[in-house]
Amino acid sequence: MKEREEKNSGRKKKVRKKSRTTEFSITVVLCCLVAVLTVKGISLQQKVNANASRLSSLDSQIEEEKQRTDDITALKEYMQTDEYIEKTAREKFGMVKDNEILFKESQSK
16 A cells, blocks of 8 residues: 555656646746737837827927918909008009109119
8 A cells, every 4th residue: 555655656747747847837828928919018008109290290390280271362463452452553563553653762972
């Protein structure tokens, strides 16, 4: 009987060693998975932050372009008025209205 108990205790030790080795291996694999997931999570968070700042920048550019479009529309409307046509004719072509006298300064030497 003693021999049988010794054999059984030897088997139990081998089973315990295999069980401990398996537990250790599983623990190492789980730790590796946690580490990889943590690194990927941090990387994704950085990308989200970068995209958020890029989105903010693009939103401000959109607002600037809308303002520019409004300015161009206002200028287009102004250019179709008689006031603008008259001003341009006077400045570029030196035109005057009927019964209007144009005085020029003499250049002194």
